[in-house]
Amino acid sequence: MRYTKLVLAVFGFAATLCAADPFVGTWKMNPAKTKYKAGTAPKEQTVTITEAGSDLNVKVAGTAADGSKISVAYTVPSAGGTGKFTESSAYYDGISAKRIGPSEREMSYMKGGKTVYTAHSKISTDGNSLAVSSKGVNPLGQTVDANVAYNKQK
Secondary structure, eight states, X not given: OXXXXXXXXXXXXXXHHTSOOTTOEEEEEOGGGOEEEESOOOSEEEEEEEEETTEEEEEEEEEOTTSOEEEEEEEEETTEEEEEEEEOOTTOSEEEEEEEETTEEEEEEEETTEEEEEEEEEEOTTSSEEXXXXXXXXXXXXXXXXXXXXXXXX
């Protein structure tokens, strides 16, 4: 009986470690909490993150302030490393992710081997909001310096 409890405890702990990445889900921009120091905020934006093995598939879609379409998609390793674009703007040809902690990451978007845009993302302790500090040239070619707030969709 004692060994059974030990085995159950070990499997329970392992299941917790293998739980879904906290970034996985659908995140909708909260315009009231989003602040732009440079550039213009989009009218609306949604980020959808799914897990595929050890990778995260990320899709950013929305409408820019001028009404143009925003659409970027890429895959990056969940643990961090070099990813690849599956749909991109002309402003990026490379991407890499760095995992800072379980609820914090930094993305570097590159053009010609040089970082042109960074996004530092952090999930709130309750897991319901995502704060993204971004700086550089966005997918529409605009220079931005922003703190974008997202709410997790249920």
